Amino acid sequence: MVRRPQPGAPPRFTGPRADAPPTAVVLRSRRIRIPFPNGTAKPDRTWPSRQLAYRCLGSELKVLPENPGGTHSAEITTMKHLHVTCVAACLTALLPCAVLAAAPPPGTAAMTITIDPVTGERRPATAQELAVLRGPESETSDAAATSSAAAALHSAPLTSAEAVTGTRRLRDGTQAMKMPLSAMPLLHASVDANGNASIQHADGGHEPRNAAKGHTP
Amino acid sequence: MTPHTPQKLALALLFAIGVPAAHAATLQLIDLDEGTQLGLDDPTPAQPVGGNPGVTLGEQRLIAYEYALAQWGAVLQSKVPIKVTASFAPLACSATSGVLGQAGPTDIFNNFPGARPAILYTGALANAIAGRRLDDDPLGVDIQTRFNGRIGSPGCLERLGWYLGLDGNAPVGTSNFLNVVMHELAHGLGSLGLIDRETGALGLGRGMTDIYTHNTRDITTDLPLDSPWTTDTQRLQMLTSPGRVVWNGPSVRRDASLILDRDERGYLTGADVRGRVQLYTPARLEPGSTFSHFDTALKPNALMEPAESPDLQAHANLDLTPALFADIGWHLNRGTAKLDGCDTGIPVVETGGLIPGANLLAHQQLCLAAHSGDAAGRKNCVIQHARRLNASAAISNAQLNRVLACSIATGRQQSVKQ
Numbered sequence A: 001m002v003r004r005p006q007p008g009a010p011p012r013f014t015g016p017r018a019d020a021p022p023t024a025v026v027l028r029s030r031r032i033r034i035p036f037p038n039g040t041a042k043p044d045r046t047w048p049s050r051q052l053a054y055r056c057l058g059s060e061l062k063v064l065p066e067n068p069g070g071t072h073s074a075e076i077t078t079m080k081h082l083h084v085t086c087v088a089a090c091l092t093a094l095l096p097c098a099v100l101a102a103a104p105p106p107g108t109a110a111m112t113i114t115i116d117p118v119t120g121e122r123r124p125a126t127a128q129e130l131a132v133l134r135g136p137e138s139e140t141s142d143a144a145a146t147s148s149a150a151a152a153l154h155s156a157p158l159t160s161a162e163a164v165t166g167t168r169r170l171r172d173g174t175q176a177m178k179m180p181l182s183a184m185p186l187l188h189a190s191v192d193a194n195g196n197a198s199i200q201h202a203d204g205g206h207e208p209r210n211a212a213k214g215h216t217p
Numbered sequence B: 001m002t003p004h005t006p007q008k009l010a011l012a013l014l015f016a017i018g019v020p021a022a023h024a025a026t027l028q029l030i031d032l033d034e035g036t037q038l039g040l041d042d043p044t045p046a047q048p049v050g051g052n053p054g055v056t057l058g059e060q061r062l063i064a065y066e067y068a069l070a071q072w073g074a075v076l077q078s079k080v081p082i083k084v085t086a087s088f089a090p091l092a093c094s095a096t097s098g099v100l101g102q103a104g105p106t107d108i109f110n111n112f113p114g115a116r117p118a119i120l121y122t123g124a125l126a127n128a129i130a131g132r133r134l135d136d137d138p139l140g141v142d143i144q145t146r147f148n149g150r151i152g153s154p155g156c157l158e159r160l161g162w163y164l165g166l167d168g169n170a171p172v173g174t175s176n177f178l179n180v181v182m183h184e185l186a187h188g189l190g191s192l193g194l195i196d197r198e199t200g201a202l203g204l205g206r207g208m209t210d211i212y213t214h215n216t217r218d219i220t221t222d223l224p225l226d227s228p229w230t231t232d233t234q235r236l237q238m239l240t241s242p243g244r245v246v247w248n249g250p251s252v253r254r255d256a257s258l259i260l261d262r263d264e265r266g267y268l269t270g271a272d273v274r275g276r277v278q279l280y281t282p283a284r285l286e287p288g289s290t291f292s293h294f295d296t297a298l299k300p301n302a303l304m305e306p307a308e309s310p311d312l313q314a315h316a317n318l319d320l321t322p323a324l325f326a327d328i329g330w331h332l333n334r335g336t337a338k339l340d341g342c343d344t345g346i347p348v349v350e351t352g353g354l355i356p357g358a359n360l361l362a363h364q365q366l367c368l369a370a371h372s373g374d375a376a377g378r379k380n381c382v383i384q385h386a387r388r389l390n391a392s393a394a395i396s397n398a399q400l401n402r403v404l405a406c407s408i409a410t411g412r413q414q415s416v417k418q
Helices: A046-057 A087-093 A127-138 A142-152 A160-165 B006-017 B057-075 B123-130 B177-188 B232-239 B250-259 B321-328 B356-370 B375-391 B397-417
Strands: A061-063 A075-077 A083-085 A112-115 A175-178 A186-191 A197-202 B027-031 B082-086 B097-105 B107-110 B119-122 B143-147 B161-163 B174-176 B216-218 B245-247 B336-339 B342-347
Touching: A160 A175, A186 B177, B027 B057, B057 B082, B057 B177, B057 B356, B097 B177, B107 B123, B119 B123, B143 B177, B174 B177, B250 B321, B336 B356, B336 B397, B342 B356, B342 B397, B356 B375, B375 B397
Parallel strands: A083 A112, B027 B082, B082 B143, B161 B174
Antiparallel strands: A061 A075, A175 B107, A186 A197, A186 B097, B097 B143, B107 B119, B216 B245, B336 B342
């Protein structure tokens, strides 16, 4: 039950009425292409190559927010272990991509982004590209996929011990460590035979138990 | 090339600008689904629902995400943008159970300017206290969130769908996405204890406490959980003793006395005899839940309990969570919501956790995005939302009138400018 604090007897808040009219705003469905610099839909051949080369060097993909004359703000995908198919960009930039294009370590990146060698634009990878990129390790179970997807989120250590070992001192004396994945809460849902659903926290290695309440009948 | 609606881009831009309250935090979305045609980029057509005007599944998810970010941004103060990764990629799932999502901070800091000595802080909070970005990684991320994009699809919890409306009216059998995102973001913002759940060690083994744990107490010994006289083994025992660990921070204690029901003896439900709210410490350790949530004994239910409850309405009420944030060092925006500089008199966040002003500001951002270039449409959008808040008693008649006056004043200013 959602209520106001008791003192002062403010009006009781019971949430919006069920018969409240839907919002009047409607987004139009016209779709556009992501404009590259200068607001054009046609990519600037020089700019993307240079930027993508930078990204490949860092094993990261990042379409930088600096976009002179462009209209889009920022399209960012960045994770240390993000696996980027950057062959096209690297070829144009003459960068050694072999290492970067190698399959991610087991239990890490599962996300792949492909840069079309002709247009310089991002597009979904073809099945053939994925097979070449990932190799046999792409055949993962659901559980493994979850684990690898979780690891792909950032360059996180898997355990607390690894996190502590990786503690580093920044220039100003601040100490920094990464949050280990083992300490990262997972939200879990289950539906019983009667259709009752429960949603609660758990971690990857432990089956959640039903909480005393919180079930959604 | 990934297709995008101009509205989607405008939405990202406008939400990125942040909520125009004094020192309001800006939570920046980093969309990991961009270009994947999945999750937040899912082009599947959808009907607008519950105040969410998106017309594709991806848009609706994105809007709900942004709404949650805008609400927390309005409630909290930080000069440092908080970077949040978001994704709706497939996660492990079966017909009867599955992972709904995952979230948390990415970094932990100590020994920075403004920090209490020998205490760990999660990244976003540490940055806010220091007043600058501590990590020297320009691509650094503060919070990561990930939700299961397969929910509701064949073979994956088909009977459990996400409700993507922004009004708290989730139909039976659906999970209110906004509630879940608000909850998960709260973990990322620091509602998270760093005791190692396997060893009982402080700071995940760093040998120093964290600011969350520093606010907790064991009622049996009346010692803080980070007391030097408490061993790791004893700490684990505390974490597996229901009702034994409480939140000792003064803000939660004050708000609990206003929010929680009282039992027949006059004690607050889900609190000890001194009014300190219990944390979730079930007899069997649940590493993903234990200690980092309020106890399920609380009445009414709280946002930061481990189980999602259908009665939660995180678009309007964050109950004890803002107070918990205040206890760990966040500064809350205790001011009033201002629409383009015009004061509505509506508190951004009230004592007790109601957030009428934060909700109004988040919705204003949505209206700006949905009606860019259409001043009348924007004004009407905000007014209609204020009327709904008034109809649900979230704001008073006087506050509604202030919103109307602000809308008129804003319209006049724009006319003069033109």
